[in-house]
Amino acid sequence: MIISIAIWMVSVVIAALYYKSSIQKLRTPYTFSYIMSEYQLGTYHMPLFITTKLAPLLIVVELLTAVWIFLPWTRLYGFILGACLQIVFFMLMFMNMRRNFPYGCGCFKMNAPSVITARHAWGNLVLCFVQVAVVIIVVAG
Template identity: 80%
Template structure:
């Protein structure tokens, strides 16, 4: 019973985080596309033409995650999707630690310069671990 209550509480917190993040991105979609294009995995930025296609997909996936973690019959998929998103964010942010982003990192605030730090990576790591733990628990209890 206590675990069920904790799962519901975690579900609401994770849903609120993804909802807030995605709504912020929906308010300034072009800015978010620009931020996505600023991330590097090697020495080159992602072309803006690709980022403008990828950014809306990320927003939809975040909104979908927010809804799925709240619904009992899709909760495990929502947490798995959320953990996958966090892994992507961890990889991208780890590759860009110390870089300055003129419009922000794309997490919650837009239009304000920010530098990717270990704190950003750590926050995403904690969110990922929490979501993986919930998935494992839900798989264990069937």
């Protein structure tokens, strides 16, 4: 019973995080596309014409994750999808640590300069671990 309540509370908080993040990106999708193109994958910069196609997809995936985590019958899949997103976000944050982004990091705030810090990377990793823990508890339960 206590575990069910704890999972429900974690679900509401994490669903709200994904919802807030995706809604912010929906308000300024072109800015989010530009921010995505600023991330480096090693020495590779993804061109803007590609990120303008990928950004809407990522926004939809984040919104879908929020809905799936919130709904009890899709919660497990939502947490799995969310953990996968957080692994990708952690790797991007880690590879771009200490870089200055003129329009923000693309997490929650946009149109304001931001420097990627260890706090950004660790925040994504902790969120991933929490979601993996919920998946393990639900599957083992």
